[in-house]
Amino acid sequence: QVQLVESGGGVVQPGRSLRLSCAASGFTVTRYGMHWVRQAPGKGLEWVSSVGYNGDNLHYADSVKGRFTISRDTSKNTLYLQMNSLRAEDTAVYYCARDFTEHWTIDYWGRGTPVTVS
């Protein structure tokens, strides 16, 4: 059974950093691409970043490029999102999600972790 559990969210001041974690179970992250998606309060979903199944092919939304870094620890089967230079507009619920291989979309999602920059 595929499960994704995010953690690390919280309240942080503008300009500071935060690292989100996503523990995966039921599959191995080395065999799937992974994504981070966020939803600001009262807003829609926004794709944030992705990493390919081989750990390469890192991609970012323009809104976070240069500030956020996606990575994974294969020994822990965990995905990370390092968020630096945080801004008020980064306030959102952050979802970890698994890539639906060869279909260029997402098949499984976590429940999300809230981040408030204030």
Next chain:
Amino acid sequence: QSALTQPASVSGSPGQSITISCTGTSRDVGGFDYVSWYQHHPGKAPQLMIYDVSSRPSGVSPRFSASRSGDTASLTISGLQAEDEADYYCFSYTRSNTWVFGGGTRLTVL
């Protein structure tokens, strides 16, 4: 990376059909067969309803169907039921090797 254009809201009565549109460009919706749709109930994880423009994952009701014409994709829900009330998002791979969501559509079942 502008969001794809969706109507903010649609509504229908139980048993009726509704269609939600999703307009992009040739760099995303019109350029790849990688348009998908998600149902999102607040507080829950989004659920994949459609992938590859018109394919349905196993377990998704056949009341959900989708298509595309040019740069506009569409999701149709037939035989509306109360539990269909949710937010719906289209999602597309883009020529920039990124992905983009639609702005979301709130479906109200009257």
